[in-house]
Amino acid sequence: MFQNRWLALALLIFSSLFAAHAASLPIIYADFQPPSGLAAPSLPRLPDVVPPVVLLAAEPAAVNPSLNPSGSLPDDPSAPLEQSQQGGSSSSAGEPEQFPAKPVTSEDQLKQQEHQRVMGVMAAFNTTANHDALPLTSGQKFQLFFKSQTDPWPFALTAVVAGFGQATDDHEEYGQGFQGYAKRYGAAYGDAFIGNFFGNAVLTSLWHEDPRYFQKGTGSFTSRALWAATSTVWCKRDNGSWGPNYANLIGNLIGSAIANVYYPASERTASDTVTRSLTVSAEGIVGSEVIEFWPDIVRRYEKNHAAKLARKAAQQDAQAAAVGSSQATASPAAPMVAPLPTAANQAQPPEP
Secondary structure (H helix, E strand, O other): OHHHHHHHHHHHHHHHHHHHHHHOOOOOOOOOOOOOOOOOOOOOOOOOOOOOOOOOOOOHHHOOOOOOOOOOOOOOOHHEEEEEHHHHHOOOOOOOOOOOOOOOOHHHHHHHOOOOOEEOOEEOOOOOOOOOOOOOOOHHHHHHHHHHOOOOHHHHHHHHHHHHHHHHHHHHHHOOHHHHHHHHHHHHHHHHHHHHHHHHHHHHHOOOOOOOEEOOOOHHHHHHHHHHHHOEEEEEEEEEEEEEEEHHHHHHHHHHHHHHHHOOOOHHHHHHHHHHHHHHHHHHHHHHHHHHHHHHHHHHHHHHHHHHHHHHHHHHHHHHHHHHHHHHHHHOOOOOOOOOOOOHHHOOOOOO
């Protein structure tokens, strides 16, 4: 034990002296150059190894979402893009996506007008309540004319007019019977077709006039009645201004002049032609008046009908309440029950 301690101390002293002596020695081989013929040994190159990235898992509550909301690495080039996309989607998540409104065209307005009817029967395709309606093109004016004249309504109206002329023996030269009725029917439909063809399609396209009737809809009864009456001689133009309705007046006159081809010879005078033209214009005024006030008639009917139903329902409720109260207050009478016979009553002998 004692010898081992002295040996360890001697070795410690010896190693300390050797280290101190070696530190003071000069570097002898610092300028050593190997011979030129001696090639340096080539060592194999080790492959480049990418150091692995170690991700430490943490509890979800320990992660600060404000520092790295996407959960990707800071040097990930896709992180800013994903964050920007997420930010954009989150900012617009609470707001509805806005799409540019489709502009309303004159074709759209024309399609809406082609479903308008009075009493569900009378076609009112040439009517609009929008005073700012877009102007119609020439093609749309012809389209509106053909749509109006090929609808079942003009054929039904012509049948009534021809029947009335047959009953009053109008146009005597047409005669009676089926042949006379057919002539009157053809003449009446021809008047409407030709007059509207020139007054609502050809001349309106040539003079840039709007063939539609613009409902007033508001104001006093007199002002609205005058508005409808003057529509025969006053109309809106394609540029938005208002002026004389040349197309309607001259169109009716042209139609009456062409009608001399199929009317009886005795009715082909100039006065007859002008009279037929004015008659067609007067019929247009009546039609405008009906179209102007028809919405008011419908609203009044619906209001009265609703009030009638409300009164009827109130009466039924009152009757039901009265019946219920009478049943609740009435007390039913108790039925009379005869007493049951007892043994004592049965044992008593009958009296002599």
